[in-house]
Amino acid sequence: MSLKWVLLFQTVLFLIGMIIDNFKDLNRYTAVSISFIYLLTALYIWLEKKNTYNRFVSIAVVFCFTGDMLLSKFIPGGTMIGMGAFAIAHILFIIAYVNTIHDNNGKVMNFGFCVATIIYYLYFLILWNIFLRNTPSGELFSFASLIYGLIIGTMASVAVSLYINGKKYIKTALGAFIFFLSDSLIAVTQTTIVSNSEIIIWITYVLALYGIIYSNNSQ
Numbered sequence: 001m002s003l004k005w006v007l008l009f010q011t012v013l014f015l016i017g018m019i020i021d022n023f024k025d026l027n028r029y030t031a032v033s034i035s036f037i038y039l040l041t042a043l044y045i046w047l048e049k050k051n052t053y054n055r056f057v058s059i060a061v062v063f064c065f066t067g068d069m070l071l072s073k074f075i076p077g078g079t080m081i082g083m084g085a086f087a088i089a090h091i092l093f094i095i096a097y098v099n100t101i102h103d104n105n106g107k108v109m110n111f112g113f114c115v116a117t118i119i120y121y122l123y124f125l126i127l128w129n130i131f132l133r134n135t136p137s138g139e140l141f142s143f144a145s146l147i148y149g150l151i152i153g154t155m156a157s158v159a160v161s162l163y164i165n166g167k168k169y170i171k172t173a174l175g176a177f178i179f180f181l182s183d184s185l186i187a188v189t190q191t192t193i194v195s196n197s198e199i200i201i202w203i204t205y206v207l208a209l210y211g212i213i214y215s216n217n218s219q
Contacts, residue, residue, distance in 0.1 A: 006041055010034050026202040028072040035068040042213045052103055056096030063089035087148050090155040097162040106165035113161035120153035127184055131191045156180045168216050175211020178204050
């Protein structure tokens, strides 16, 4: 099975979804379909490679898919539970990265990890203070978004450490970085109108999942 064809199909599906919504957003049926295809792809790669990285990544993508179903309102729960599903996904990504580093006798706490942590945390805390600290959604949402931001910042930082330990994981580091940017834009849009933010968020989210799922995959 060539994953290039799967990726091509996802790209065409993504374009169709944008056309349906006049390039302002991604049609929710299309969005969930792409998310489900990523889930199947992640599971396929895990079954093919049978390694620690792809095992935990595939489980994480299950929670990403669940989060997409919640946020697209295909299943009840709302934004808070959707955020919780994605938080679990990021924790599983972290476990995938850390265990992969240990499996290859590497070290998580390296210079790149420390620098990335400072940058990611500082950047998010500034965004949170400006856009999320006093949102109309209330204090609970504000606190939950703070915890979520620190989790995804940690995920992106550990991804940098993984790349430093093994250059073949460059897609992971880039995917995690794009994931962080995508969620940062979501944070901004809680209190500020950003032109074409919906489609930008979906594009970056899809690219982020591509980088993390397809990392260390030759196809």
